[in-house]
Amino acid sequence: MRVGSDPASEVYVRNKAKKARELGLEGTELIHPETMSEAELLAEVERLNRDDDVDGILVQLPLPKQIDPMKVIDAIDPAKDVDGFHPINVGMLHLGRPSLAPCTPAGVIRLIESTGQPIEGKHAVVIGRSDIVGKPVAALLLQRHATVTICHSRTRDLAAIAREADVLVAAIGKARFVTADMIKPSAIVIDVGINRLIVDGAGKLAGDVDFNAASEVAGWITPVPGGVGPMTIAMLMKNTVTAAERRRA
Ligand code: NAD
Helix, strand or coil: CEECCCHHHHHHHHHHHHHHHHCCCCCCCCEECCCCCHHHHHHHHHHHHHCCCCCCECCCCCCCCCCCHHHHHHHCCHHHECCCCCHHHHHHHHHCCCCCCCHHHHHHHHHHHCCCCCCCCCEEEEECCCCCCHHHHHHHHHHCCCEEEEECCCCCCHHHHHCCCCEEEECCCCCCCECHHHCCCCCEEEECCCEEEEECCEEEEECCECHHHHCCCCCEECCCCCCHHHHHHHHHHHHHHHHHHHHHC
């Protein structure tokens, strides 16, 4: 579900619904006007909570300023919370109990696992401590027995910490923030950032990692676009199937 006309959100919601339909799930895009009130959106969430044909509900963030995103997330039935943002699912994730894990962090783990390298015992450095990416990525890495360091905007000597990382996850939101000299040779580098740049008058997407130079040093590295973004959608589909199966079990 989308409220308003944020251009990035339009693309994200369209791609998610399209992928769902391609896979044979019934993905419906519900689009509401920018002027929708908080009460109206909460009523819509409640309607979907009660609709037995609906297995997953996703409210695309950000929301217009008159709507408190926390109230909306709290209103979603945790069993249908395929984004994994409801406090119950966040708590379950941090306790290491089966839950609907947030899609981007789950995708980051899948990408690391796809290298075939064990996560156990590795030093993982996560740059960024947001509730939707940095913190849950760190929790999932810890569950897999990595030694985890979380860096953020007030971290001192971030470059030196990053250089210690066997696994480096960048979730900052600053184009090409991570340069080649911040990467340990042969490290696994996962770039979560999606930054919109204007290059020669045309819009271009860039990650948080300086990909070309970094790929000379890293053992494995994900591109932007094409890395974490598609994995996020894949994990959303997985969560939707999990939610559907659990509700019918
Ligand atoms: P956010 O703004 O909520 O958090 C950014 C984090 O980066 C903060 O914790 C902050 O402390 C840290 N940070 C900012 N400046 C820093 C600095 N100079 N040094 C060290 N740390 C710094 O962002 P978010 O929602 O976590 O998203 C991060 C990036 O990931 C964005 O580019 C976003 O678009 C992207 N994203 C991608 C996907 C996907 O599907 N690929 C999903 C979610 C977010």
